Amino acid sequence: MEYLTIAMPKGRIFEEALELLKAAGYDLPNEMEDSRKLIVEVPSEQLRFILAKPMDVPVYVEHGVADLGVAGKDVLLEQQRSVMELVDLQISYCYMATAGLPDTVMNDVAPRVATKYPTIATTFFKEKGEQVEIIELNGSIELAPMIGLADRIVDIVSTGRTLKENGLVEYEKIADITSRLVANPVSYRVKQARIRDMAKRLQQAVGEMQR
Numbered sequence: 372m373e374y375l376t377i378a379m380p381k382g383r384i385f386e387e388a389l390e391l392l393k394a395a396g397y398d399l400p401n402e403m404e405d406s407r408k409l410i411v412e413v414p415s416e417q418l419r420f421i422l423a424k425p426m427d428v429p430v431y432v433e434h435g436v437a438d439l440g441v442a443g444k445d446v447l448l449e450q451q452r453s454v455m456e457l458v459d460l461q462i463s464y465c466y467m468a469t470a471g472l473p474d475t476v477m478n479d480v481a482p483r484v485a486t487k488y489p490t491i492a493t494t495f496f497k498e499k500g501e502q503v504e505i506i507e508l509n510g511s512i513e514l515a516p517m518i519g520l521a522d523r524i525v526d527i528v529s530t531g532r533t534l535k536e537n538g539l540v541e542y543e544k545i546a547d548i549t550s551r552l553v554a555n556p557v558s559y560r561v562k563q564a565r566i567r568d569m570a571k572r573l574q575q576a577v578g579e580m581q582r
């Protein structure tokens with residue numbers, strides 16, 4: 372059997388993804404959750420995990436240094452990289468939405484939208500026929516309308532608590548987001564049997580989790 376290298380996102384998604392892999396029958400060490408190691412090999416399963424920033428997972432997979440990866444649909448939509456989406460893992464659910472101060476309209480001369488997702492935001496407003504200036508931020512996006520940097524934000528909503536506690540309201544839902552198993556297209560061809568087996572087992576585990 373040959374090794375499969377999987378790029379896993381550190382942070383929010385990691386634990387749920389690991390749980391799903393275990394539910395799919397992979398025998399993975401429990402220490403993986405607390406470890407600071409960035410490369411973890413599991414010889415008994417012929418698996419190698421690389422632990423990356425969520426936004427970087429598709430980079431490793433596109434370049435083929437990882438055969439597979441787990442990435443949020445938000446990251447995939449934003450980056451449009453050449454990776455194959457194999458399974459909707461139905462974990463880390465959230466959605467992408469526009470938000471802003473209550474009862475406001477966008478500035479009609481020079482509307483500004485703050486976001487960590489410039490491609491998603493540009494596409495959304497373009498499809499509505501609205502030309503906006505995108506202001507790219509790296510986090511705490513909700514600050515932007517509060518201090519007058521932007522009329523709207525495009526960001527992830529999960530519980531809605533961040534919006535609420537900062538006096539913002541949601542305007543439009545853009546897309547539902549869950550994490551996906553993605554593959555490098557060449558790996559998919561070369562290691563087809565192993566990758567298809569993993570995709571099948573994960574799909575089954577997803578089904579069982581839903582029940």
Ligand SMILES: Nc1ncnc2c1ncn2[C@@H]1O[C@H](COP(=O)(O)OP(=O)(O)OP(=O)(O)O)[C@@H](O)[C@H]1O
Binds near residue numbers: 528
């Ligand atoms: N409330 C949420 N906020 C942000 N991301 C969420 C949320 N719920 C689920 N997700 C999913 O988790 C991913 C983000 O994970 P995480 O928050 O660990 O990293 P990050 O914010 O991108 O990175 P970092 O905080 O390390 O810069 C998103 O890509 C999305 O798919």
Ligand SMILES: O=P(O)(O)OC[C@H]1O[C@H](OP(=O)(O)OP(=O)(O)O)[C@H](O)[C@@H]1O
Binds near residue numbers: 510527533
């Ligand atoms: O609807 P909620 O449950 O409140 O979750 C949504 C918030 O969580 C994310 O931020 P994150 O915690 O990743 O911090 P960030 O601002 O650094 O991106 C997202 O950008 C929202 O701000």
